Amino acid sequence: MIILGLGSNLDSKFGDRFKNIELAISFLKLDNIQILKKSSFYETPSYPNRNNPKFINIVISIKTDLDPLKLMLFLLTVEKKLGRLRAKKNDPRTCDLDIIDYNNEILEVSFKKSNFYLPHKNLSNRNFVLYPLKEILPLWKHPVTSESIDTLISKLSNDDKRSILKVKNLL
Numbered sequence: 773m774i775i776l777g778l779g780s781n782l783d784s785k786f787g788d789r790f791k792n793i794e795l796a797i798s799f800l801k802l803d804n805i806q807i808l809k810k811s812s813f814y815e816t817p818s819y820p821n822r823n824n825p826k827f828i829n830i831v832i833s834i835k836t837d838l839d840p841l842k843l844m845l846f847l848l849t850v851e852k853k854l855g856r857l858r859a860k861k862n863d864p865r866t867c868d869l870d871i872i873d874y875n876n877e878i879l880e881v882s883f884k885k886s887n888f889y890l891p892h893k894n895l896s897n898r899n900f901v902l903y904p905l906k907e908i909l910p911l912w913k914h915p916v917t918s919e920s921i922d923t924l925i926s927k928l929s930n931d932d933k934r935s936i937l938k939v940k941n942l943l
Contacts, residue, residue, distance in 0.1 A: 773808070774836060774843070775872040775909070776800075777892070777901050779829040781818055784855045784866040789828040790941040792854050792867050797832065799850045806835040811904030815939045824864045828939070831872065831904035840874050840890055841881055847871070872901055876915040891915050896924050899932040 780792040787795075790813065797807060811831045818824035836843060847869040854867040872892045879890040895901045896914065905912060906921045913920055925933075 773876075773909070774834045774874050775905065775912075776832050776834060776847070777829065777868075777870040777872050777895075777898075777904075778832065779827045779868040779900065780866055781825040781827040782864045782866045786854065793828060793830055794941075795854060796850050796867055796869060799853060800834065803838075803846060804836070805838075808833040808835055809908040811907045812938050813941055814900055814904055815937045816900045817935055818864065827900060829900040829904060831901060831908060833908060840871065840877070840879060841883065843871060843874070844881070844883060844888060872905070873912075873915060878915055897928065897932075899925075899928055899936045902928065903936050903938075 778793050778796050780789040782792075783789065784792050786792065793813070797810070801807065809832065814829050816827050816829060818827060838846060851865075851867045851869055856865050856867050857863075870892055871888075871890060872895050874890045877890055880887050881890070891914065892901070896917075896919075902921060902925050906925060910921065914924065
């Protein structure tokens with residue numbers, strides 16, 4: 773199963789944070805990516821600068837024939853369509869799309885003078901990934917550590933556990 777994390781903490785020319793995520797999903801579907809499961813929306817403070825706008829995040833499971841690199845390239849294209857600018861790491865953004873897990877594979881992929889890792893190397897300490905992931909795949913286990921989603925959530929700081937809120941899109 774392929775798991776993606778989607779987030780937004782800036783409005784775009786298309787709409788608000790919720791609309792950005794919904795549009796990202798519609799762009800995925802246009803490329804014959806099948807959405808299998810979709811979590812609720814979750815709101816969290818921006819990281820590492822909590823003074824930046826709050827994020828809306830979801831996790832989805834998908835089915836695609838794209839290999840990890842082609843999928844990453846496609847996700848970058850979707851981010852660009854939604855107006856993402858890459859100036860500084862962790863800057864506010866209209867859309868952030870990450871591959872969290874790709875069929876439980878453990879990979880390091882070189883891309884544009886840097887590497888990305890599968891599973892996503894920071895997923896274990898991200899409340900905005902773990903809580904929505906638990907919602908759609910409660911029996912998921914980390915491909916590297918074999919830890920359950922409940923174990924990973926239990927290791928989060930109390931602040932991380934308190935700072936995430938399930939929210940409704942009021943549109």
